[in-house]
Amino acid sequence: MSVESSVNQDRYEINTPDDVSKLVSKFAGSGKTNKVIWLALIGVFIDAYDLTTLSFGIEQVVEEFSLTPVMTGVVASAIICGTIFGNLIGGWLTDKIGRYRVFMADMVLFVIAAIVAGFAPNVWVLIIARFIMGVSVGVDLPVAMSYLSEFSKFNGKSNKAARLAAWCPMWYAASSVCFGIVLALYFILPPEHINWLWRASLIFGAIPALLIIFIRNKYLTESPIWLANQGKLEEAAKILRDSYDINAHATVKETSIKQKKHKQEGFLVLFNQTYLSRTIVSIVIHISVAFQYTTIAFFLPSILSRFFHTDTLTTISTTLGLNLLFAFTGGLLGVYVASRLASRHVLLAGFFLQFISLLILAWIGQPENSLLVYTAIIMLGIWLFAEGFGPGAQMMVYPTMAYPASIRGVGVGFNRAVTGVAQAIAMFVLPIWMANYKTDVFLIISVFAFIPLIVIGLLIKFEPTKQDVDATIIEDNQQSSVGKPAIE
Structure with missing residues (x-):
């Protein structure tokens, strides 16, 4: 049968x-479980889209509101500060009141924040709206990862690891769509209204959230x-x-069967004897990815325009091309290898490739001829490819599969909050570092690719895909009836 x-x-x-x-x-x-998976991934799409919108538009925001480098850092980091709060409260609520209610409330918040940000009359309204968008992003990821894990089987094709890794190509698909929309608007908008690029792209982010709201009763x-x-x-x-x-x-x-309690109300459970090593690995991964991703992916348009001296159209098209050819392709590879290889091995390969790419970028510096320009662009592409199949995909596999359902929201939320803190710091200091150190910033950031090689490769060798944490026997000497069908 x-x-x-x-x-x-x-x-x-x-x-x-x-x-x-x-x-x-x-x-x-x-x-209907596959449809739930797609709805969860659309939530991830919205997260990525919202975080990407200002990676190009930040230069326009700076010009429109005459921002200083410090205020630029505040605007850029506002959404990340929001994710920190959203991750913590969202992870707790996901475990406390359930996945569905948190997910739907989050979609409504997305729509409101995106529209307000798009019509922001001044920089302070934009900062507040971006902070609220960050809260939405932070709330969404713990619940989305819970859906991806708890609506997937552990082994075989399209297993938990593969579906969790699918968050990465969806993330880069959203980034590509964002820059595709920006590119289309570049040709559609009249030259005198070109400053509306960042505003229009922000408002477009409300559309997929509205889609989920309208079809929730049928599938979710x-x-x-x-x-x-x-x-x-x-x-x-x-x-x-x-x-x-x-x-x-x-x-x-x-x-009223008593499960083995994990004190799921608090975050301290993540640091007990059972989960401490898993939490350390996850924290190292998330901090490392945060600083690298913020430098290369978020500030990619700034790198191209400041260091490679590209014009607006070339910056948009090159960013879109790198996301599609390298990041998205790497993400698809990450989904393929997630169900076939150990997460730890995939992570090590990705971090190593990123480390080499960053060293070469630091050596090239500001390219002085066409050959070095193309070499530097290829190195950026290789970094994005490595991020797609390695750390980018696996950073959500680790915490989601390391913690059981009773504390999954808290675990994912905490680790994403760590990412938020690291990204907020990175978004604030990177514009200053780029102004002071120029392309030497690549050498500084390479440290964040080297440290996880030591921690994951030599110190802590935990493998989250080895055993399904959701299918453990509870303490009560209760016999499970799942082993064989009941006779009707």
Whole structure:
């Protein structure tokens, strides 16, 4: 009997949260679950789009509002400061009140913040709106990663690791769409209104959020794993039947079975004996990616215009080309290798390639001839490619698969908050570093590619894809009924 027919025909009785986790781990991918995955990835798309919009437009914002380097850093870092708050509160709420309600409230916030930012009359309104957009981004990632993990099976094609890694090509697809829109607007807008490029691109970010809001009732649902962990087995079983095509039935409406508690209310659980090493690795990954990504990906248009002296059209088209040819392609490769290779090995390969690329960029400096210009651009492309298949994809695989569902939102939220702090610092100091150190900034940033090689390669060798943390046996001597179908 095929898996699909087994799922549709056999009856499964569930009497513990562990039963639900095992069924999802084994059979997820059928029914409506693929649509939930796509909705979660659209949420990631919105995150990336919003974070990308000012990477080109920051120069226009500086000119329109006559910003100093310090105020430029404030505007650039406002959205990241918002993500720090959003990550912490969003991760906690995701575990506390559920994935669905947090996700939908977040989409509404996206729409409002994007429109206000696009029509900002002054820099202070823009800063506040960008901060709120950052809160939305921060809230979204913990819940999106929870959806990707809890609606995917552990092994086989399109498993948890692959679907979590899919966040990276979706991120770069959003970046490419953003610059594609900017490029189109460049030709559409009259020359006297060219300063509306950054405003129009911000407003466009509200469209995918509105799409999710309109179609939520048809496809989106709560995570059955989260419901089961709240003791709501009957509700979890109904979602397994309706969305997963799993013929599951709860033996009781609700359960008071005591799971192994992880003190899920607080972040200190991430630093206990069980999770400390995992948290250290995740923190190192997130800080390293934050400083590198902010330098190369976010400030890529600034690098091209300041150091390579490209004009506006060349800057937009080159940035779009690098994102499509290298970053997006690398992200697709990351999805392919995530289900086939150990995350640790993929990370090491990506960080090593980035380290070499940054050293070469520092050696080239400001290119003095066409050959060096093209070499430097290729190095930027190689860095983006390595980010796509390595750290960029795996940075969400690590915390999402390292922590169980009961603390997944908190775990992902905390690590993303660490990223936010690092990015906020980077966005503030990088304009100053670029002004003072020029292309020597590449040498400084190469340190953030070297440190994880030592930590992950030599010190802590944790592998998150080795075991499914959601399919562990609970403490209560309860026998799981998932091992075989019930006889009707």
